[in-house]
Amino acid sequence: MYNVQPGYGAPQTHHRAYSGGPPNYSQQQPAHGHRVHGGGYPAAGPPPGADPQLWSWFSAVDADRSGAISVTELQSALLNGNWTNFDLDTVKMLMSIFDTDRSGTIGFQEFVGLWKYIADWQNVFRHFDRDRSGSIDGRELSEALRSFGYNLSPSLLTLIEHKYASEPAVGYGPPPGITFDRFVRACVVVKTLTESFQRYDTRRDGWVTFNYEQFMTIVLSAP
């Protein structure tokens, strides 16, 4: 509990409207035998036991048949409900989570984890997009974050709604809503920043002390 505004930012363990919480990911080690680096080589066949559907999707995304998915290939393949491509910062965030061997590309085993993660987030997005508009508005955003255990103040929610909206607000009205890619990024940013804050809040009194280096490192490490 934080002493200034009790409960803000503090994960709640009950009253979860959405029982799933924010999607987690399980990172799998890439099967090195099935990854072909560099262009020119035809892609190897699927690894033994691979899900045929996932292999088919992986091969479709791997446009140059290199056996691994580059950030450009990933960005071309990931579309929001309104047919716009995922923004670069979200694609880089996904790469940083799932490119576990830091090769700069996503191999098939890494893709399996990435695919599940995106599918889980799609379920979350659909669950909270109550009006089926294809984007998340301010009320839907606060319900989603509250269900994940982030009980943020109205002014913070407004900040997030504007920062991650796909267009700026016209006049003083609400912004036009948050597309899927930016919704995922907003949630991961809130999670990352809150966890960083809690790590420094060693007395658990809701106050932290940073020097400049620590402050900048925490902020610039968030997606």
Added chain:
Amino acid sequence: MYNVQPGYGAPQTHHRAYSGGPPNYSQQQPAHGHRVHGGGYPAAGPPPGADPQLWSWFSAVDADRSGAISVTELQSALLNGNWTNFDLDTVKMLMSIFDTDRSGTIGFQEFVGLWKYIADWQNVFRHFDRDRSGSIDGRELSEALRSFGYNLSPSLLTLIEHKYASEPAVGYGPPPGITFDRFVRACVVVKTLTESFQRYDTRRDGWVTFNYEQFMTIVLSAP
């Protein structure tokens, strides 16, 4: 001066390699008589005394002839050296600086300020892109930030280089460089965060104390 790593984050008043510093902007009030809201109306002529070249550019960007530039029109018109469009977060940052009447669009007088700001940043970018690669690498980035007075640690510079690179690094090598849009955003983010930190550092000893609400507000207010 900060006590842990003297000079980091502290603006320097001498040894500026680039005498200009980061571009500033002068916001001008829009000439309301020359802004036409809503579609359908043909654009009015240029306001008296308007620079003909700037008016011509403004009219070209204003693709639907509404008399004002929307975020979509602005994003379509702004290109990096490699012909990619500016990313949305940079376009939103520019809109938030120059859309002074919060109309959600950029009128001609607002466009004059925006144009100068971008031209100034282009000069900065060209000045620091020593190898004329069209993108800013890690060494060029640290020279630029140092010349602006931000004396950041090597690990912070590496964080910024990776965060704002246009693609993730391959392996443990350097990332592929920062395009113009993301270079401007990176510099404005460093400036905004440093100024926020300094505002809270009332004792000027390099340490600040935040509660959760203050911390999140500062971070989420940066572009």
